[in-house]
Amino acid sequence: MNAVLHLLIFSALAQIEVAESTSVLKHPDFKDRVIPCLQYLVHKEGVEEINDFYIQHFEVDEKGDYLSPIVFWPQGNALILFEPKLGWYFPDDLYISRRYWDLDTDVVPTREDIGGSTYLICEDDARERKNECMNGDHIRIETTITANGRGLSAPVR
Secondary structure (H helix, E strand, O other): OHHHHHHHHHHHHHHOOOOEEEOOOOOOOOOOOHHHHHHHHHHHHOOOOEEEEEEOOEEEOOOOOEOOOEEEEOOOOEEEEOOOOOOOOOOOOOOOOOOEEEOOOOEEOOOHHHOOOOOOEEHHHHHHHHHHHHOOEEEEEEEEEEOOEEEEOOOEO
8 A cells, every 4th residue: 555655656757847046137028138138127117226136046948938027126026027019029028027016105015905906015025036036047237327318328237
């Protein structure tokens, strides 16, 4: 009986798809878009000279399917879903994201407090997403003030 149970457990574990953690800086749908999208967001919404972005690694299964990663922007106090428009190139992918949570106004204490809203996130989920982002890629975008206005420097990784 014990041997049969171990065999069943081993068989079940062997059938589970193993996911790997993938950096947006290496994924073909993101790697060329990350920096321009972050720069565009800073250009439109940034108020600090230095802007740090922490981008969640996402999981890719053996079929190549993945969930879009979340970006944590401490200076903008936001969590942003990063969904590039496949087949098109737009640097505003983050700026117009359908999930842009302002951590000052869009966080509620519990999941029950969300109700039917698609624009709120509960404290536990926000904390978990931030932690996942902090364990992902870190990219810094610096701005400079020039005679012609605001400019963006090269990113620092």
